[in-house]
Amino acid sequence: MDKLYFEDLSVGQHFTSATLTVTEEDIKSFAAKFDPQPFHLDDDAAKDTLFGGLAASGWHTAAMTMRMLVDGGAPLAWGIIGGGGEIAWPKPTRPGDVLHVEAEVIEITPSKSKPDRGMVLMRSETKNQNGEAVQVSTMKLLVPRLPVG
Amino acid sequence: MDKLYFEDLSVGQHFTSATLTVTEEDIKSFAAKFDPQPFHLDDDAAKDTLFGGLAASGWHTAAMTMRMLVDGGAPLAWGIIGGGGEIAWPKPTRPGDVLHVEAEVIEITPSKSKPDRGMVLMRSETKNQNGEAVQVSTMKLLVPRLPVG
Numbered sequence: 001m002d003k004l005y006f007e008d009l010s011v012g013q014h015f016t017s018a019t020l021t022v023t024e025e026d027i028k029s030f031a032a033k034f035d036p037q038p039f040h041l042d043d044d045a046a047k048d049t050l051f052g053g054l055a056a057s058g059w060h061t062a063a064m065t066m067r068m069l070v071d072g073g074a075p076l077a078w079g080i081i082g083g084g085g086e087i088a089w090p091k092p093t094r095p096g097d098v099l100h101v102e103a104e105v106i107e108i109t110p111s112k113s114k115p116d117r118g119m120v121l122m123r124s125e126t127k128n129q130n131g132e133a134v135q136v137s138t139m140k141l142l143v144p145r146l147p148v149g
Numbered sequence: 150m151d152k153l154y155f156e157d158l159s160v161g162q163h164f165t166s167a168t169l170t171v172t173e174e175d176i177k178s179f180a181a182k183f184d185p186q187p188f189h190l191d192d193d194a195a196k197d198t199l200f201g202g203l204a205a206s207g208w209h210t211a212a213m214t215m216r217m218l219v220d221g222g223a224p225l226a227w228g229i230i231g232g233g234g235e236i237a238w239p240k241p242t243r244p245g246d247v248l249h250v251e252a253e254v255i256e257i258t259p260s261k262s263k264p265d266r267g268m269v270l271m272r273s274e275t276k277n278q279n280g281e282a283v284q285v286s287t288m289k290l291l292v293p294r295l296p297v298g
Contacts, residue, residue, distance in 0.1 A: 034212035035219055037228040050230060050291070058231060059212045063183035066208050070184055079186045081199060082207060084237030084285075136233075142199070 003077040006118040006145045009108050017073025017101040020064055022056060024095035030060040055092030061099075061135045062087060065126045068101045074122065077144050085121075085139035091132050098129040106138065110145070118143050152226040155267040155294045158257050166222030166250040169213055171205060173244035179209040204241035210248075210284045211236060214275045217250045223271065226293050234270075234288035240281050247278040255287065259294070267292050 024043075031040030035057035038045035043054040056064075069080050093099065107121035120143050126135035173192075180189030184206035187194035192203040205213075218229050242248065256270035269292050275284035 030212075034216045035229075036216075037219060039228075050227070057212075057215065058233075059208065059215050062211065063179075063206075063208045066206065067183045067185075070186060078199070079188075080184075082238075084207075084235070086233070086235050088233030089231070 003075050004143070005077050006108065006110070006120070006143045009105050009120055009143065011105055011108060013105040015074045015101075015103040017068035017103075018071060019098050019100045020068055022064065022093055022095060022097045022099060024054065027054060027056045027060065027093075027095055030063070031057055035059060051092055054095055056094070058087075058089040058135070061089060061093045061126060062137070064093075064099060065101055065124065065135055065137070068099070068126075069103065069124065073101045074103050074124075074141075076120075076141065078142060081142040082139045083142070085137060087135065087137040089135050091128075091134050093128070093134045097134070099126055099134065101126050108143075116145055118145060152224050153292070154226050155257065155259070155269070155292045158254050158269055158292065160254055160257060162254040164223045164250075164252040166217035166252075167220060168247050168249045169217055171213065171242055171244060171246045171248060173203065176203060176205045176209065176242075176244055179212070180206055184208060200241055203244055205243070207236075207238040207284070210238060210242045210275060211286070213242075213248060214250055214273065214284055214286070217248070217275075218252065218273065222250045223252050223273075223290075225269075225290065227291060230291045231288045232291070234286060236284065236286040238284050240277075240283050242277070242283045246283070248275055248283065250275050257292075265294055267294060 039049040039051040046054045103124040110118045120141045123138045125133045188198040188200040189206050195203045252273040259267045269290045272287045274282045
């Protein structure tokens with residue numbers, strides 16, 4: 001797919017990523033490095049917690065969501081460059097989940113100070129194989145304007 | 150440090166984490182797995198981008214921030230269990246940065262439906278060795294109430 005510039009985007013435009021399968025090993029290895037808590041590391045220990053079983057760190061879900069967006073889920077010309085936004089994890093990501101991302105353009109705004117770029121507000125839902133959202137986020141992304149001439 | 154319950158927390162309470170040093174290898178290996186874009190993978194390629202040099206993925210900064218909070222930066226009794234919140238990356242994290250997290254309790258609210266827990270809104274700034282914030286986030290965390298009896 002061609003890379004998209006500011007002028008190619010419109011409010012309501014949708015993107016859907018390819019899928020990504022989450023293994024128990026993925027969950028544990030991310031957790032060991034970045035979020036070493038029992039409910040992300042050990043299935044038995046996780047049973048006695050609020051999660052009721054092994055669950056991915058929310059930041060792991062966020063990182064996997066980014067991977068799906070970068071791998072073609074949102075083909076923006078400069079790549080996915082985000083300044084921040086909101087994030088929520090309505091349900092945990094579990095071992096064996098098959099995730100994909102559905103993204104939608106919510107708002108597009110030309111930069112006031114820099115004529116070569118604009119800002120896109122993109123809402124993305126990361127869904128599992130049952131259509132349940134494991135992450136909902138709205139992020140501000142930088143997008144280049146079409147070069148003049 | 151003793152683990153903190155809802156009753157131990159108060160608005161304005163501060164926590165400071167230990168430091169974490171970010172290597173070029175850390176930045177590239179996170180990026181290769183979760184955010185394979187040139188400005189996170191290759192110093193030369195990064196020079197020609199908005200970042201002007203190798204920079205960590207924002208999600209890597211988020212994951213490292215979580216690690217510092219889990220490692221004692223915010224000693225909550227159930228661990229750090231977040232439902233979501235806001236996040237921003239005012240500046241990139243660079244190779245060699247020495248990060249730490251400064252967290253502050255912004256709001257505490259007992260759960261209306263579940264008498265065993267409450268919600269804590271925690272603002273955290275992840276700062277580099279120059280005191281510059283590379284991440285600012287405000288997250289809703291679940292905290293248990295002290296067991297009765």
